[in-house]
Amino acid sequence: MITEQIVERLKSIMGSEKRILLEKADLVSYSYDGSFGAYIPEIILQPISAEETAGIVKLANELKIPVYPRGRGTSLSGGPLPVHGGMVLDFSRWTQKLIIDPEDTVAIVSPGVITADIDREAQRHGLMYPPDPSSSHVSTIGGNLAENAGGPRGLKYGVTKDYVLGLEIVTPEGKIIRTGGRTVKNVTGYDLTKLIVGSEGTLGIITEAILQLIPRPQATQTMMVIFDDIIDAGKAISAVLTSGILPSKMEIMDQASIQAVEEFQPIGLPTDVDAIILIELDGHPIAIRDESEQVKQVCLEVGAREAIIARDEESSGNLWKSRKLVSPAIVRKKPTKISEDATIPRSKIPEMFRRLQEIKAKYEIDLVVFGHAGDGNLHPNIITDKQDKEEMKRVEKAVEEIFTAAIELGGTLSGEHGIGTMKAPFMEMELGEAGLDMMKRMKKAWDPNNIMNPGKIFPETKGQRLVLVHD
Amino acid sequence: MTSQLAYKETFDCVQCGYCLPACPTYVSMGKERHSPRGRINLVQMAAEGKITIDEITESLELCLGCRACETACPTNVQYGKILESFKQVKRAGAPAPFMENMALQKALPNKKLLASMRASLRAYQKTGMDSIARKSKALSILPEQLRAFEEIAPAVEMPNKQLRTGILLPECEPKARVAFFTGCIMDVFFAKINDLSIKLLQHAGCEVTVIKEQTCCGALQNHSGDTGTSRKLAKENIAAFEKGNFDFVVNAIGGCGAMLVEYDHLLAEDPEWAERARVFAQKNKDVSVILNKLGINFSRELSGAVTYQPSCHLLNVQKVADDPVQLLESIPGITYVPLPKGDMCCGSAGIYNIVHYEESMEILDAKMEHVQKISPDTIVTSNPGCHLQMCLGVKREGLEEKVRVVHIIELLAEACGIDHK
Numbered sequence: 001m002i003t004e005q006i007v008e009r010l011k012s013i014m015g016s017e018k019r020i021l022l023e024k025a026d027l028v029s030y031s032y033d034g035s036f037g038a039y040i041p042e043i044i045l046q047p048i049s050a051e052e053t054a055g056i057v058k059l060a061n062e063l064k065i066p067v068y069p070r071g072r073g074t075s076l077s078g079g080p081l082p083v084h085g086g087m088v089l090d091f092s093r094w095t096q097k098l099i100i101d102p103e104d105t106v107a108i109v110s111p112g113v114i115t116a117d118i119d120r121e122a123q124r125h126g127l128m129y130p131p132d133p134s135s136s137h138v139s140t141i142g143g144n145l146a147e148n149a150g151g152p153r154g155l156k157y158g159v160t161k162d163y164v165l166g167l168e169i170v171t172p173e174g175k176i177i178r179t180g181g182r183t184v185k186n187v188t189g190y191d192l193t194k195l196i197v198g199s200e201g202t203l204g205i206i207t208e209a210i211l212q213l214i215p216r217p218q219a220t221q222t223m224m225v226i227f228d229d230i231i232d233a234g235k236a237i238s239a240v241l242t243s244g245i246l247p248s249k250m251e252i253m254d255q256a257s258i259q260a261v262e263e264f265q266p267i268g269l270p271t272d273v274d275a276i277i278l279i280e281l282d283g284h285p286i287a288i289r290d291e292s293e294q295v296k297q298v299c300l301e302v303g304a305r306e307a308i309i310a311r312d313e314e315s316s317g318n319l320w321k322s323r324k325l326v327s328p329a330i331v332r333k334k335p336t337k338i339s340e341d342a343t344i345p346r347s348k349i350p351e352m353f354r355r356l357q358e359i360k361a362k363y364e365i366d367l368v369v370f371g372h373a374g375d376g377n378l379h380p381n382i383i384t385d386k387q388d389k390e391e392m393k394r395v396e397k398a399v400e401e402i403f404t405a406a407i408e409l410g411g412t413l414s415g416e417h418g419i420g421t422m423k424a425p426f427m428e429m430e431l432g433e434a435g436l437d438m439m440k441r442m443k444k445a446w447d448p449n450n451i452m453n454p455g456k457i458f459p460e461t462k463g464q465r466l467v468l469v470h471d
Numbered sequence: 472m473t474s475q476l477a478y479k480e481t482f483d484c485v486q487c488g489y490c491l492p493a494c495p496t497y498v499s500m501g502k503e504r505h506s507p508r509g510r511i512n513l514v515q516m517a518a519e520g521k522i523t524i525d526e527i528t529e530s531l532e533l534c535l536g537c538r539a540c541e542t543a544c545p546t547n548v549q550y551g552k553i554l555e556s557f558k559q560v561k562r563a564g565a566p567a568p569f570m571e572n573m574a575l576q577k578a579l580p581n582k583k584l585l586a587s588m589r590a591s592l593r594a595y596q597k598t599g600m601d602s603i604a605r606k607s608k609a610l611s612i613l614p615e616q617l618r619a620f621e622e623i624a625p626a627v628e629m630p631n632k633q634l635r636t637g638i639l640l641p642e643c644e645p646k647a648r649v650a651f652f653t654g655c656i657m658d659v660f661f662a663k664i665n666d667l668s669i670k671l672l673q674h675a676g677c678e679v680t681v682i683k684e685q686t687c688c689g690a691l692q693n694h695s696g697d698t699g700t701s702r703k704l705a706k707e708n709i710a711a712f713e714k715g716n717f718d719f720v721v722n723a724i725g726g727c728g729a730m731l732v733e734y735d736h737l738l739a740e741d742p743e744w745a746e747r748a749r750v751f752a753q754k755n756k757d758v759s760v761i762l763n764k765l766g767i768n769f770s771r772e773l774s775g776a777v778t779y780q781p782s783c784h785l786l787n788v789q790k791v792a793d794d795p796v797q798l799l800e801s802i803p804g805i806t807y808v809p810l811p812k813g814d815m816c817c818g819s820a821g822i823y824n825i826v827h828y829e830e831s832m833e834i835l836d837a838k839m840e841h842v843q844k845i846s847p848d849t850i851v852t853s854n855p856g857c858h859l860q861m862c863l864g865v866k867r868e869g870l871e872e873k874v875r876v877v878h879i880i881e882l883l884a885e886a887c888g889i890d891h892k
Binding site for chain 1: 482483485486487488489491492501502503504506508509512513516521522526527529530544545546547
């Protein structure tokens with residue numbers, strides 16, 4: 001319970017009462033994110049300094065009130081959902097610090113900075129911040145760090161964790177500590193930086209990050225490869241990636257997504273095909289011209305019908321636009337989209353396609369496959385209607401089976417969205433009892449009172465299951 | 472009562488948050504409840520009885536209605552419909568104040584009344600009473616917001632009567648038959664822009680008719696939840712414009728145009744009118760679309776850096792983005808400079824800047840920061856409300872000597888050597 005006394009104490013911690021929200025319209029507005037479920041918190045605080053954050057957390061720890069850090073709430077796994085009420089810490093207003101240091105090639109940022117703004121500022125110095133989740137024009141870097149977000153460029157450049165050199169964090173006991181630093185090499189002690197990134201706000205709150213930037217590639221070249229059989233598309237991905245060339249992006253669209261796009265906004269994609277792969281190469285203009293010819297040959301050898309190299313920026317723009325249109329196009333059929341991000345080793349891509357086709361037929365669901373094929377991070381999307389309870393029950397089973405398939409093939413539950421609430425029930429399946437127990441012990445050591453984002457990552461009861469709709 | 476909320480539509484929102492950076496009130500106020508996603512959720516919760524209409528009112532009423540969120544939305548949520556349903560429910564629960572009703576239901580659709588308002592306003596400006604009133608501080612009894620707008624009120628001109636009667640022939644080979652929609656407030660404060668639009672249409676090869684029976688478009692009434700009055704006006708307009716066999720119905724007002732192209736939604740449930748509304752809605756075009764399509768010949772070279780602040784309703788509802796920019800880029804002599812975050816509302820939003828003055832000024836000040844970055848000589852607008860707001864912005868920044876604000880039509884006419892007289 002947040003009593004008046006507690007509110008008074010919070011007022012003395014926060015620099016402005018305007019950043020303490022208690023009205024009902026506010027409380028319900030922080031009850032959701034981009035995933036499923038709604039949980040109403042008791043208070044929302046919008047800190048804009050490490051001191052404010054530390055003060056709040058210290059108080060919460062003293063009184064054992066759950067604390068739920070949040071960026072702009074684009075999470076697809078339930079990361080910021082306040083499942084046990086308590087306080088939501090909204091960091092979206094803490095956008096003040098975005099410093100590019102071109103000599104050290106680092107960016108120093110406060111947690112509310114929009115991810116795409118970092119790359120945009122870096123570009124002014126000929127640099128790049130590679131992680132590019134689809135929501136990067138909305139999402140905060142704090143949320144990206146907490147969930148270890150990734151995007152299409154993950155294929156060549158990796159994900160958020162690969163670009164974090166140092167952090168400032170507030171511990172669950174309200175202390176401000178720094179991890180890592182601003183050097184590429186740093187082996188002093190345990191790598192707490194890597195531990196915190198991707199810990200989904202369960203071990204501490206990130207209040208500042210030092211990010212590694214890299215030289216920006218001079219040019220890009222896009223191509224579209226067309227397949228009569230999606231299994232061949234899977235083979236082509238492996239063939240390209242073992243040919244000595246590493247594209248910056250390899251995105252797949254299956255027949256259902258191509259048709260949906262063409263019905264929605266005709267762009268001129270071929271609709272009589274089973275799948276297409278969009279490939280982007282980046283680097284020196286002469287090098288990528290040569291490489292795109294090689295990629296074309298490799299694809300044709302494994303059975304691609306055709307490989308078309310985009311002539312100019314306009315035609316590449318059109319191709320990437322079609323990829324962006326998949327989401328709006330597929331939800332025209334039914335409003336609810338469940339976007340999974342189970343990830344498998346590259347060699348198992350064709351097998352995973354086969355499994356997904358089986359699951360789709362078995363549960364009679366609308367399942368569309370598109371996404372970052374190159375890194376095995378397929379996005380099977382189930383299109384449904386959350387008001388249709390009978391269908392949602394089938395969807396729950398289908399999702400469970402997708403996770404099982406991914407793990408059986410040596411993959412993982414989540415490539416880039418995080419575990420949150422949605423995938424917590426499946427953790428033991430991937431990690432085993434002892435593996436999960438080690439994680440729980442770490443959590444206990446950091447956060448003895450279990451106040452930091454409780455209810456995430458770990459299943460709360462034995463045999464917990466995925467529930468998308470409550471009866 | 473809450474059963475009239477657009478509940479079903481709220482489920483189209485997948486809560487991805489892509490609308491957040493596009494929403495001027497979310498950006499300026501920094502709270503989820505002032506974002507489109509927040510507002511959609513609040514309407515859904517109100518429809519489910521989990522929160523009262525009163526509790527969600529502040530959030531919904533602070534929405535500008537610019538509908539930039541619809542353009543940003545990857546799942547085609549009909550935000551406008553959701554917002555309107557709230558306004559209707561709100562109005563049913565607590566009718567709007569008497570004066571607001573008078574203004575929206577009686578004054579705007581009344582031509583004689585508007586004409587006399589125009590005449591008095593003109594006299595007030597012509598006799599120099601305005602400057603006397605300002606100097607003597609007689610106006611300081613007005614609340615700050617009204618005073619602010621009195622100071623930037625444009626010089627009112629009488630409409631050119633010759634342009635409002637009969638069929639006006641094109642200047643060249645006839646290319647299209649168009650009817651011109653004058654709008655109500657537009658023809659009071661900006662009759663000159665209507666006159667110039669008509670002349671430019673003639674210049675581009677249009678046969679132009681100004682139909683007498685036309686009336687107010689009904690947009691402001693619809694935004695305040697008085698859908699009944701809007702439907703009535705829509706029917707009057709459809710009936711009026713059906714009389715001639717026109718290729719297009721053309722207007723120079725982003726906000727009115729947006730209402731006109733949505734008459735099909737407005738009358739969708741009315742079997743007698745649905746089809747007629749659909750046909751009418753399709754014929755409505757912004758003047759920039761027609762001029763860009765038919766092409767115009769420039770005869771003068773202009774100069775300076777020109778930027779464009781689009782009307783939200785032209786951009787997000789009528790989906791007209793490229794035509795005004797292409798026209799501006801084609802004007803000889805000028806340099807077109809895109810306005811950073813130009814797709815963000817200026818905070819004018821109908822009567823928002825009067826009703827929610829402080830919030831509106833915060834949005835405007837953010838807009839002017841972007842204007843300052845590119846220091847243009849001219850700001851081009853495409854709707855009278857935005858026009859006044861940008862004038863106010865220029866004044867607040869003390870840029871009156873450096874920056875002029877014009878409607879796109881004024882600039883095109885200037886470059887074509889077309890005079891208003």
